[in-house]
Amino acid sequence: MRLAVNIDHIATLRNARNEGAPDPVEAALLAERSGASGIVCHLREDRRHICDKDLEMVRAAITTKLDLEMAMTQEMQSIAIRTRPELITLVPEKREELTTEGGFAIRSLFKPLVEFVKPIRDHGILVSMFVEPEEEALSLSKAAGADMVELHTGRYSLCAAASEREHELERIRTAARFARREGMAVVAGHGLSVVNIAPFRDITEIEEVSIGHAIIARAVFIGLPAAIGEILDLTRR
Ligand code: PXP
Numbered sequence: 001m002r003l004a005v006n007i008d009h010i011a012t013l014r015n016a017r018n019e020g021a022p023d024p025v026e027a028a029l030l031a032e033r034s035g036a037s038g039i040v041c042h043l044r045e046d047r048r049h050i051c052d053k054d055l056e057m058v059r060a061a062i063t064t065k066l067d068l069e070m071a072m073t074q075e076m077q078s079i080a081i082r083t084r085p086e087l088i089t090l091v092p093e094k095r096e097e098l099t100t101e102g103g104f105a106i107r108s109l110f111k112p113l114v115e116f117v118k119p120i121r122d123h124g125i126l127v128s129m130f131v132e133p134e135e136e137a138l139s140l141s142k143a144a145g146a147d148m149v150e151l152h153t154g155r156y157s158l159c160a161a162a163s164e165r166e167h168e169l170e171r172i173r174t175a176a177r178f179a180r181r182e183g184m185a186v187v188a189g190h191g192l193s194v195v196n197i198a199p200f201r202d203i204t205e206i207e208e209v210s211i212g213h214a215i216i217a218r219a220v221f222i223g224l225p226a227a228i229g230e231i232l233d234l235t236r237r
Contacts, residue, residue, distance in 0.1 A: 001201060002037035004067055004187070006212025007058070011049035013216075024054045025061050032064050038086075040210050042069035042100075043079065045093060052079070059083050067128070067210070069100075072109065072116050081123050088120060089128040089150055089187075089210075099213070100190065103132035103152040106140040117145045128187065133175030138182060148185035150210060151175055157191025169199055176205035194218065 010027040014020065028039045039062050041050045059066055065086035070076035071093035080088050090113075091100050106113065106129065117127050128148040131137035141149050151172055159165035172188065179186045188200060189210030200206055 001206060002208040003035065004038035004040050004065075004189075004208055004210045005031040005036040005215060006040040006042070006069075006189075006210060007031065007216075008040075008042050008049040008212055009216040011051070011054055015049065024050065025057045028058050028062050032062060036064065037208065038065040038067055040067040040069060040089075040212065042091065043076065045071060045073065045075075055079070055083055059085065069130070072113065077116060077120060080120055080125060084123070085125060087126040087128055087148075089130055090117075091130045100130065100154075102154070103134075103137060104129050106131060106137050106144065110140060110144060113144045121145055121147075128185075130189075133171045135175070135178055138175060138179045138184070141179075142182045142184055146184060148187060149179050150187040150189050151179075151206070152190055153188050153192055154190040157193070157196055165196075172206075173203050176203050180205040 007024050007027045010022050010024045014022055014024065024041075031039060039058060041055055041058060043050050043052070043055055055068070066083075067087045067089055068080055068083065068085040069089045069091050070080060072090055090104055092102060092104050094101065121127055126147040127145060128150050129141040129144070129146045130150045130152055131141055133151045138149055153172065156165060156168035156172060159168055176186045176188075186206050187208045187210055188203075188206050191214075192200070192209055192211045193214030197209065197211075200209060
């Protein structure tokens with residue numbers, strides 16, 4: 001199973017000071033050197049983390065693949081066509097949310113979605129849709145022109161009880177099988193971490209996982225001893 005690394009929260013940290021560090025491009029290159037099969041950026045309408053310049057620079061720097069997560073707006077369609085990521089992932093976006101809260105509402109948006117996706121695919125960009133692990137959403141994704149789907153694992157990641165978690169996992173397994181039978185590639189993402197990723201190894205229909213927050217959060221603690229040690233080395237008398 002491949003891993004695509006979402007670097008949004010490197011930009012969140014950079015924006016706390018707005019002085020350039022940590023640099024999302026450096027993070028993207030380090031992720032690639034560490035084994036990531038792709039880099040994911042969500043260019044939100046409010047630009048709260050990744051901004052247009054980051055996207056441009058990450059596009060120019062990386063050598064794996066760029067997955068641009070974006071809302072279904074004209075502005076984002078133009079940016080996608082100009083930036084040429086290998087892949088876009090359509091996500092629902094609400095300004096007040098802290099993170100993407102659910103799958104894309106394909107049924108209600110079906111007609112405009114078909115129109116929206118066409119010019120993007122015509123430019124050779126693959127299209128993925130971030131959807132709930134449900135048959136209807138998957139069939140509609142296929143009908144709208146999706147090359148792949150990303151199954152929303154947010155609900156799974158929040159399950160406290162083992163029985164609930166197993167139930168969610170079963171929904172994900174069934175959805176992954178169905179999507180593959182429909183001829184779409186299958187990715188999974190949202191809320192995945194070292195704590196809950198293991199069962200995905202056995203769902204062979206899922207070819208990639210997309211992970212952001214948990215990797216960046218854990219990197220802080222794994223990296224903290226080395227970062228403190230560096231300063232101590234430089235200040236020791
Ligand atoms: N996939 C999609 C479509 C997302 O919107 C996000 C969050 O930006 C992720 C994956 C990554 O989620 P997390 O940061 O919880 O790993």
